[in-house]
Amino acid sequence: MTTLVRVLVVCAALLAGCGTAAPAPAPTAPAGEPQRLRAEVLGEIPHDTKAFTQGLEIADGTLYEGTGLKGRSSMRALDPVTGAVRQQTALPADLFGEGITVAGPSIWQITWQNGVAIERDRATLAERRRVDYPGEGWGICLDRSANRLVMSDGSDRLTFRDPQTFQPLGEVRVTSNGQPVTQLNELECAQGAVFANVWKTDEIVRIDPATGQVTAEVDLANLLTEEERGSADVLNGIAAIPGTDEFLVTGKYWPKMFRVKFVP
Template identity: 65%
Template structure:
């Protein structure tokens, strides 16, 4: 076969038609070289840092929860869930998953992202244009404010709220009045980074789930530039995939460089560290 190939290539080259067909075969690389090529593919914007979610500990999660928002404060995990007729806000024990308090939204409201601001919690709704302010201790509703457009993700950076609406836009809001006070368009290597979903403000960054994917973006809120992409794929074992929905839900663990992440109707949460791939 090798001799036949050489003869054929000689004929083709003599005719000037074998330059591509007879080019030397490039050996396939393995290990780290393959990973580097993958990391620099279209989905990861060339030279952008590519991180992976390294699992430190697996935590229990109620798989009936259609997770929309996740946040940790003072050892309590707060989780907002969605779907009409099933939306709720829970305060649970992070280690055991035991529900400490829970409130349900009216059936006409589809719950979305949440965030803690001191002794309050803000909870978004999807298309109803209503944000609910709650008492953090009791989860009782204190008031409602209206906003235009859709509500997806929400986080608090210590001075302002950051909100997503499923587009490439992050809107900044006053944590008391909920009025918009600015915003930024998010770009991944010059391209709009759309479908930004659940958010977490941590370490001066905004971390964003991308709806329908297993990527988490690290965003500079000053410029809107994506500064790293986290690959959070492969967390669930194949046997646990049945009946689950997309990755969604990210909460920074205070005082550490770790996060808790999960997905809609997932049976587990994962305490992770975002390390270089």
């Protein structure tokens, strides 16, 4: 495939609108050993190596990225084809940004240990209001089929929240083969499941939100070269590409985002 054709294919996939027919929900795996998957790389996009990535999501032709660290946290709107920053706003220096998700005209951005969720105007990235919550904030995504937010806190728990009020609606504990799965970090709701980065690993797990059961484990260990890993931090960042069964994945300080499909 020529470079021009490859670029056109990437552009068409990433700029697909939300009105495109979504892929069928992923089948729920039977109890027992999770399905083992790997990431088939379909393309690469530049990524800011100064970005401590905490959240990643695509909506209506824009790639949104939340970054972390005190004094360096931000909310960004990116070009999904080039990775270039279109808009950016900084968090107050005392806040440590974590996961993000688009909810209609808003973006929710949570914080690590500050106990604060920020609702932002999606068009301008400006802060609209803050809502307090107990405990830590790690990842968040919007389960559109159930009209609820799904939030992780570093434990084996996923908390469901109202997308307008941010109030808790319930929770589920995540297990694999009957054992708790902790360190659940950045989340993406897609294909009827919740996909979660597992902190400090090269693994993403697919979770059935109804039962908390891990139905698949995805190995992403070979995305970066040894040279690239020298300056990169952990895998963190997963965004479903609307209208496809593909994802963008990246990590903290990674030089690239990868367009991938999860395959056996």
